[in-house]
Amino acid sequence: MFTGIVEEVGTVVAVDRSQDARLTLRGPVVTDGVRDGDSIAVDGVCLTVTSSGGDGVFTADVMPETLRRTTLGGLEPGAPVNLERAVRADGRLDGHLVQGHVDGVGELVSRTPGARWDDLEIRLPRELARYVAEKGSVTVSGVSLTVTHVGDDTFGVSLIPTTLDATTLGRLRPGDPVNLEVDVVAKYVERLLGSEGRR
Structure with a gap:
């Protein structure tokens, strides 16, 4: 669950379309303390972190359904993206209830x-x-x-x-x-x- 309060504008580092899509993105704020399996919203799309390094970079796999129904299919390296970590249960809900499921x-x-x-x-x-x-x-x-x-x-x-x-x-x-x-x-x-x- 997210709030729609963007934490930072990140950058697309790489797009691998060899098997559906794998995105590599840079976001030093949202990767602080992130672990594999955590959720990060990328331009409003809930993605699961598949790997992350200590350099503010993380990767996420994107399913064909997501590519068809969102703007993520058109992303190229260098593109800016809105990033938000999933809200903590004890955190503030400053925006509104956002699922990260693009309609x-x-x-x-x-x-x-x-x-x-x-x-x-x-x-x-x-x-x-x-x-x-x-x-x-x-x-x-x-x-x-x-x-x-x-x-x-x-x-x-x-x-x-x-x-x-x-x-x-x-x-x-x-x-x-x-x-x-x-x-x-x-x-x-x-x-x-x-x-x-x-x-």
Whole structure:
């Protein structure tokens, strides 16, 4: 489980596609105290650490399903990625409950700079739109954000200076893909209400 509060922007060191994919990434903050088998969210995708060294570098295997359903399949060496370690049970939950299970890939439609923040419009798959609500939470490439408005197949978010500086979202340009994870609570509510209706 994660919070969507990015700890650092790491870097893709290598991509091995000889057997599905193995990513090697550099992140000195998230690798502090990390052990094989620990979970690290990479651009919002929960990955299991398969090996780590003392130099801030770790590797993770990526399944074909993950490559198909996320932006990780397009990563190349040198690419920046948002990194977050799994939250500790005794830690602070500053964002919202994030599983690291990406629901789909969206696209940045537009970016409007403000005096101290940027407003972003993001297109999402229509089947995910019902889970996004104004003032609700959504995860964009691993970043927990508050939804400012919702359209038929788009939604808006505003990025404060800290988010612009401390995540990859400050570098996004229109047309760029983003990983999206909707609020898991909304999905469970829909499932439960659907079950009630079938009784």
